[in-house]
Amino acid sequence: MCGIAGGVWEGSDVVAASRQLHSSLALLVQRGPDDEGRDILLFRNRVVALAQRRLSVIDLSAAGHQPMWTTDGRFALVFNGEIYNYRELRRELEALGRMFRSHSDTEVLLQAWCEWGEAALPRLTGMFAFIVFDRLTGQLHGARDAFGIKPLYYCMSGRDFCFASEVPALQALSARKPDLDWQTAYDYLAHGSYDTGSRTFLRDVHGLPAGCCFLYDVAGGQFSQRAWWSPTIAPVQRLSLDDAAQEFRRLLLDSVRLHLRSDVPGGAALSGGLDSSAIVGCMRHLEPDVPIHTFSFIAKGSAVCEERWVDMVNAQVGAVAHKVSIAPEELLTDLDDMIAAQGEPVGSTSIYAQYRVFRLAREHGTIVTLDGQGADELCGGYVGYPGPRLRSLIDEGQWAQALDFLRAWGKWPGRNPMDGLKAAVAELVGDGAYQLLRRLNGAGPVPAWLDGNVLHEAGVSLQFPRPMSAVTAPGRRMCAELARSLHGVGLPALLRHGDRNSMRFSVESRVPFLTTSLSDFLLTLPEEYLVSATGETKHLLRRAMRGLVPDEVLNRRDKIGFATPERDWLMQMAPQVRDWLQAPLDLPFFRQDEVLKAFDQVVAGSRPFSWQVWRWINFARWHAHQFGG
Template sequence: MCGIVGAIDSNPNGLIEKVTRANNSLSHRGPDGKGIKSFNHEGKSIVFAHSRLSIIDLSDLGYQPMSSEDGRYWITYNGEVYNYKEIRDELIDLGYSFKSDTDTEVLLNSWIEWGSNCLAKLTGMFAFVIYDLDKRRIYCVRDAFGIKPFYYFATQERFYFSSEVPSLFLLIDEKKKLNPASVVNYLLRSSYDVAEYTLTKGINALKPGCFLTINLDNELELKEERWWKPSIEENRNISFNDAVAKLRELFLESVKLHMRSDVPIGAALSGGIDSSAIVCAMRYLEPNIPIHTFSYIASNSSVDEEKWVDIVNNHVGAIPHKIQLSYKDLADEIDDLIIAQGEPFGSTSIYAQYRVFKSAKENGITVILEGQGADEMLAGYFGYPEHASMSYFDKGAFLRLFKFLHSWSKLHNQSSKPIVKYIFSYSISILLKGISKNVKRFSRLISSNHEVEPGKNSLTNGIRGLINKFYKTATPVWLVADADQLMKEANDQINKEDEEIPIKGRRLVYELRRSLVGHHRAGINSLLRHGDRNAMKWSVEGRVPFLTIEMAEFLLSLPEDYLLSKDGLTKNVFRQAMRGIVPDEILDRTDKIGFATPEQEWTSNMNVDEIERVISYVDFLNEIELQNEVKETLNGSRPFSWFAWRVINFSRWLEVNKTHIEPNVR
């Protein structure tokens, strides 16, 4: 786990100094060493830099940027390839030799041997850049799920990249502008880290499961390709018991690989099924090693999970570390947290995770295993019931649908009315679109015989207006400049990847796949960003054993009721796979908390008087309306929502980054 940064620029003046400064800002990601390498290609200056956190092969042989034996290829790489030993053996059989025991050298030689086809072989997390001097190509690659970050800024003359947005700011001379659509989606919907979008214009994230090819012979021509997108075709030939056995095997193998390390390891433990399964699997695989667990405890609150944490710690004989926090702790560290995260985030629970990793650092633990990704792969949270219901609806299994809704509602103590509304809304939208299509055909017939002024077909426009009204999201009063256009851009941003039609009867796994590959407006991208920045702030490597290609492809191929049972039980197949490893008390839980904080109490104590001043220079926001809505939320005049926290967070982020963000005064 490390930090990477680099630049391609037609102007070499001061470039090495800028890259060095940006690399130094990533010292928290890599405190164990710095490296930099520069190249020139037909008037273009190229600089790669690296900040190293030593995890595997702690010797100097692991320093980067690293070159191939013949000097043709160079790599700067952030991440871990857990199955590097197995791939290394395969490469040795093909005639390769190695001078180190690093996964970096294995990764570089894998690319040399197989090109981008090597990526599907890797079990791990990674973001890396490879320069092929002979082909005059640079390749920028991100892992299948986006566990490791990669941001870039590109023009015809320049290409800058980094592991973090604040580091990228140091490479770009001019001030940056806000991306209004991203800001609206964050404030209004808590939707952020979707696909390539950031809150800053011109700064993009490389999408999960994708790679960029940069042709140095042209004006920095960029080509993006997707290297992984799992199938959701159903495997109808596997029984539930066989699926249980296979998942148990895959999960234990993944945890075993994720425990490979030359430094001390531990685990984040919330007391939920996912983190408990990881801790218990560690003990199952290694009966005698010390296991350090780190848990946030929200004492005397409705989100206190200490009871469950204690059950797991006692079961495995762990060395527990419990973190208790107050509003004052958050107030003291909020700016440090915002700087560490790089961009705003959705709730104060991110601070609990931040302090968990801080505790790991203080106790000498460099690697932490955590449970991110399980909900998105196993139909967790509340089980994505709307999408599961639509699958029953597609199949015409209306009696099953009725029984599912009744059981799900009873099990989770939730009303099924929103699910019924979702099904009804979807059905009406399909009906309206069908009518619209037929009206267009009818209109074309009329137009062939009669002159109809463009845009004046009242029947077509009426249907279109009805569809728009049906879908319309209310425009908030705090949008002041081109509000309707901004709402359209915000909607287009989160719906950009929705063009593919879901497979009927497979709508649940379709939704899970969207969450996993970074297309979902509430997908896993933001959770992985939180975890990466919180861990790296303290020079700790966070690992996520649930997120492997093999496990994802297996789970997405299963019948949907193996994931979300016909009775509404989430993580159905995984609960059974963990019997005998995880205590039944944990596996029988049906609630979902995680590192949740007493959100309302903490937010209500925050100072909101600065919101109006800080946001006043954002030309598309009404700072007075925003501040009033926050105050009314916190004083109880409005129902509590996380919107208040998002506005506070956004205003603090603007203040922290005021030297980099260009003001747009009305």
């Protein structure tokens, strides 16, 4: 687990490149506090630079130093992440005649690239973002793991090309002053939509999409990109529910077994919900006698407190529990640091709870944690995706079953049958009708605190985001939506939060649910295995984890996660927040007088509290940090 940076520049000014690289690496020190490496060379009158900061997790010796070169000096690799099946791949490569000098997964990745090129990517079980320089062809190859667990940003200016693990480190490599991307800012502020594609909050700064690889020709300056993996929703597997649960259990246990490989102390982030509890249960099943340390946020005295469930799981597996509670003044103290660590705005204070959990882990000497992220998207979680599930039933002419599902779905806590019906209608109508229905439902695309005319004149699309799945089929609408959420709205933002929060404290966060084998299995099952006919979410996961997770947790009908008492915190922080919101941002489209008016109404209780308040705060503080406002 590390941070990488580098680039290609016109000319032969190695000194300038070295200076930029030094500044970039300084911003990545918490991603890799154990080692630093850099190589700068000339190729056809162009400077090529590769650099890495290392957090040592597998093979702690100097043999894992990067950039790592092949013995013939042709290929060089800088790599962020872990290849969990590196032992199996090494044996396969040794059988093909490959020789190894270390016990690191980095060298396995380098040798795999030498042997198979891009064909190595589907063979990798892991999280990764890496760059390979081929000195013979003068090409840079880059790739990101199937789910985008590890980040990789890039920008191009003329024929110059830069890359880095984080946006601030990327900016240090470029002479251009960044500009705010108004479309991204609007989507975030008005609709809470962010991390939905390659665009970032900064114009001309791009994130390599999950499951993609690229080729950059150093001499010619040409860049090309393609997807090497995408989710599959068909053909449907005809397994019985019990057989599917048994296979799911086997696949998840195998994934957790691989994710436990480490040469440093490990533990688990435990919220008390089903997903993280499943990971902890699998850990105990696989390692009956190994101490397990869990790290949890506890919202003391709040309706969203999950301490009961956390204690229940810890008691069953015999874990050593570590807990953290948060006072509002702590959020005030840490907010700017968390926003700086994230690099871009985030959606709610639950990200701060996660930030504190990773700080807690590091304080107790834990360097690797396992997490339940991704289970909602693969197993049919959240509120059960009622819209696409109903559409699937209607596709197949099962009108009676659709009506029964809607009634049963609406009986679960926190749900309303009318919400399910609205979701189904939204699935069935065209885009124009969808935009109209959103307006009729009382939501406008431009709130009073944004200037729609200014945004429109700047070319910003002022409408409700409606991301569509790249793959769909009649009767598979819910699985198509799950596949879309892996690479679209939802999971990418959650993975960014987890990566930056864990790396802020030099902790490696691993997510065993997110493997291509689990995705290819789960998304090709009958949809009713994931969300049952009665509206039960994660139906198969609950069945597969019997005996590993307390029944009380498996039978839970609510979903909380690292939720925080946001409104209570806001009331106690209101004076400081108001000062932040009235600090001039000098953005023509952001009407701060209207923001302050709305904020005062929320504090006074005359306007409902929503996550919108935290979007204002996050954006204002991030903008001040980014642009010096």
